[in-house]
Amino acid sequence: MFNFDWLSDVSQETAKMIFLCLYAVIGLLVLLLPNEYVYEGIAKEDRHWWNNLKLWSIAVLSILASIYNNF
């Protein structure tokens, strides 16, 4: 049990898909955050798409997913 023997039948490809699904779920959760919360600390007139932290997060997750997809 301590060695996760019960998961020994899971192939490397399936395991990779589990990681990719995890990134997709995190990305979805990030997208669900209200914009007001994400921009908190920036004056309303200074809020632009480039300081939207949701976009930053999605960009980082996309790069991460592409690394796992390619290796």
Place this chain on the structure above:
Amino acid sequence: MLAGIDYFIVIAYIIGMLLLGLYFKKFVNSSEDYFLGGKSLPFWAIGMSIVVSDIGALDFVGVSGQAYRYGISVGNFDWVGSVPAMLLAAFIFIPYFWRGGMYTIPEYLGRRYNQKVRTIASVTWILFFALDLGVLFWASAVLLNVLMGWPIWISIVSTAGVVGLYTYFGGITAVIMTDVVQFVIMFIGGFALVFLSLYEVGGWDNMVEKIATMGPEYRNHFDIIQPQNTKSPFPWTGILFGLTFVMANAYMIGNQSIVQRCLTAKNEWHAKASMIFGSALKMFIPILVLFPGLMAVVVHPGLADGDQALPLMIKSILPPGLVGLMFAAFFAGLMSSVDSLLNSTATLFTKDIYEPFIKKGADDKHYLKVGQITTLVLLVIGVATSPISSDFPGIYVAIQTFMSYFQGPIFSILLLGIFWKRSTEWGGLSALVIGIGFAVYLNVFKEQFFTIEDPFLYISWWSFLLGVIINISVSSLTKKHTAEQLQGLVFSSKILSKNKNL
């Protein structure tokens, strides 16, 4: 091994760091300035500082060595082992800590659970940081001695002198701003080695092709996901459960030296952005520390000790000038680790031990002085205890193992503390104590329980799980906290709305 130009680069780097660090002395007028940089720092500086303080001189050699032995799966630690946890920290935990005006993680645990939990967590961190300081001095100095022929005591005294001076006077602002320069040096030195090594092996595709033909032991070298039954320490089950779910979160959310940096941000947006920016930079770290180890498989095949991979690559590939830059990068790794330990330990001691137990209600200048004196005392202890490492060669690994006992249980009480209102002070305290005890037990009898080489990922997962179970069980049987006691300490959907009072 060093040429004249290399010495010039290294000495210019050390003097430059000292002057830059001392420049920030004029911004320190209160304890908030010293410990939280006056809450005035921008996200980019904090993000760079988080990344550079996470990678020391020893990591360059150690990770390259592991990449030589196990391949690209070592990169999991900076990829899946950082990014999800940093996003969770950015959007959930850091806003709570930042809005609560906290200085330390144990301070949150004290408010959420009780003073005992705060003290146990704080004392554990202080002990770890203080022990780590001396060991880090010695291990890095030995490494620099082997690599560059630099005398051990010159390395220790020059690092302690430079880092000690700017950390004593400039506090965390000096730590973070010098980290920015150290980050740039580290990236220039690291990328120079990677590009020249790539040229040496004839490009990426050529390297992959050559390694694939070197034998069955290299069959999985370019698989980031290793099978569950691998003999390496990185099966995918350990990476998912131990690293992604527990150790990464414990490190990014429960580590004082990481979180304290985010609390220096000028506003909540910068605090969140620093973590996300740091996660983007983190993805480059494997390129710097892992790729040279992979390329060494082609350039220097058949090494008995993988840790020789990076030193050999530096010696055989880098020209004069770039060797000096790489040496400066090692120094940068050492200095950024030491300044983080000094400032974080001084903060923990002053805020969690001195202020509540030794002298309550003193004026702010008094606590500023205590923080500075603690920094100095720690530095002296670090230098004085560093030779102990030569008598106990396994002490560095032992201290890191000691910390892995703590990661699972501390994350279990942080997670339930912020997401579950019903978690009580006795639930948190028993989960912490029993969880640490269970992790020690699993480690002592690891041959009986585990089949992989070094099961630290599995140990952190199972001790985390037990911590959660104990916390839920004991909390259900003990008196719950009132709504007033939990104000601003437990996750509420209100944090996602405009309600700044949580």
